[in-house]
Amino acid sequence: MPRNSSDPADAPTSAPEGVGVQFLTVPDELAGQRIDNFLQARLKGVPRSRIYRILRKGEVRVNKGRVKAEYRLKGGDVVRVPPIRVSEAPEKPVAGEQLRRVLESAILFDEGGLLVVNKPAGLAVHGGSGVRLGLIEALRQMYPQSPFMELVHRLDRDTSGAILVARKRSVLLHVQAELRAGRMGKSYLALASGKWPRSQKLVEAPLRKNTLKSGERIVVVDGEGKPSRTRFQVLERFPAGTLVAAEPITGRTHQIRVHAQFVGCPLAGDPKYTPDEVNSAFRELGLKRLFLHSAEVRCTLPDGRAVSVAAPLPEELEVVLQGLRGA
Structure with a gap:
């Protein structure tokens, strides 16, 4: 049975007002990290299932090409991150x-x-x-x-x-x-x-x-x-x-x-x-x-x-x- 088109799992990723596509350059210090973990660290509040979905659909690109979740980044890679709504994170405590x-x-x-x-x-x-x-x-x-x-x-x-x-x-x-x-x-x-x-x-x-x-x-x-x-x-x-x-x-x-x-x-x-x-x-x-x-x-x-x-x-x-x- 097909899912209702209003199912939130099928909803397109969207960004808060003023936030669009991001292009992130991978620093050498993060070389070897998997792309799914890289995205998880930068898209706080976004469910891991959503991250896997945008990877599967090709909305995330590395050096303009599609990659799988297990792809390991290289220093200098350019990661395209699509507009995606991130839930507001709680205020972080600050070191005095x-x-x-x-x-x-x-x-x-x-x-x-x-x-x-x-x-x-x-x-x-x-x-x-x-x-x-x-x-x-x-x-x-x-x-x-x-x-x-x-x-x-x-x-x-x-x-x-x-x-x-x-x-x-x-x-x-x-x-x-x-x-x-x-x-x-x-x-x-x-x-x-x-x-x-x-x-x-x-x-x-x-x-x-x-x-x-x-x-x-x-x-x-x-x-x-x-x-x-x-x-x-x-x-x-x-x-x-x-x-x-x-x-x-x-x-x-x-x-x-x-x-x-x-x-x-x-x-x-x-x-x-x-x-x-x-x-x-x-x-x-x-x-x-x-x-x-x-x-x-x-x-x-x-x-x-x-x-x-x-x-x-x-x-x-x-x-x-x-x-x-x-x-």
């Missing part, structure tokens, strides 16, 4: 001057299409789930000249330190491939409660995400979880805890935190995996946050250049260590 100043001073490396940022604790890496503005949204506002800006990996909101951000798609794909292959290095500093066992240099415990009745999401050690491995090295011992270096071999959510808990030495200041009485004792020493810091990241750029960037320990964590040494 204080946050901009903090992030400007936190840039540790900016070369070859790769940013390394010393993320402050308390800042989410991206918006969502009640967070209006995250690190990546703030960076996109700070670098309006960069058409591409994506997280290479993530850090928990309460974790500080070095995080990689790609300013070129080719860099993102290259470094993420290194990450999957285990060639990218990440070193953390963590304060574990109690006495870390001398023999516990490698923790191999499968991890599974779990949702409690309250709706809180936690990670647990479970035989049916994903294989997870973390190397630990004791750096300094105190009566109340142990400063350790942690290198995650796999990249599971909350991996270092849960593996430390599994050993019996949960991280100081961890509100999710450490008992309240343990955290209370560390609060008396001045610790007001999770003691977990991304201290160093190592990778290579697509041209083969090796990159190694260290992020200094925040002053509020250094003060805690000084207090432990004087105890």
Whole structure:
């Protein structure tokens, strides 16, 4: 049975008053991106089904020719975008001057299409789930000249330190491939409660995400979880805890935190995996946050250049260590 001609799915795409055909030149940073994803990013509010339809009908042209949705763009391609009504997007939150100043001073490396940022604790890496503005949204506002800006990996909101951000798609794909292959290095500093066992240099415990009745999401050690491995090295011992270096071999959510808990030495200041009485004792020493810091990241750029960037320990964590040494 034919559809009614008034079906909105058959309606021609139309533009708000004053908006017509657009011709967009693809920057080199976006080379390799699929045309459907390129359009989705620029036609906010337009259903993906509509984007596939205008591609199928040939209303979108690349260098004057028809292309399929899986076509991968090249730098310099000229994309014809037909008039199409875009629903009004909600007003985006704006990064304030204080946050901009903090992030400007936190840039540790900016070369070859790769940013390394010393993320402050308390800042989410991206918006969502009640967070209006995250690190990546703030960076996109700070670098309006960069058409591409994506997280290479993530850090928990309460974790500080070095995080990689790609300013070129080719860099993102290259470094993420290194990450999957285990060639990218990440070193953390963590304060574990109690006495870390001398023999516990490698923790191999499968991890599974779990949702409690309250709706809180936690990670647990479970035989049916994903294989997870973390190397630990004791750096300094105190009566109340142990400063350790942690290198995650796999990249599971909350991996270092849960593996430390599994050993019996949960991280100081961890509100999710450490008992309240343990955290209370560390609060008396001045610790007001999770003691977990991304201290160093190592990778290579697509041209083969090796990159190694260290992020200094925040002053509020250094003060805690000084207090432990004087105890």
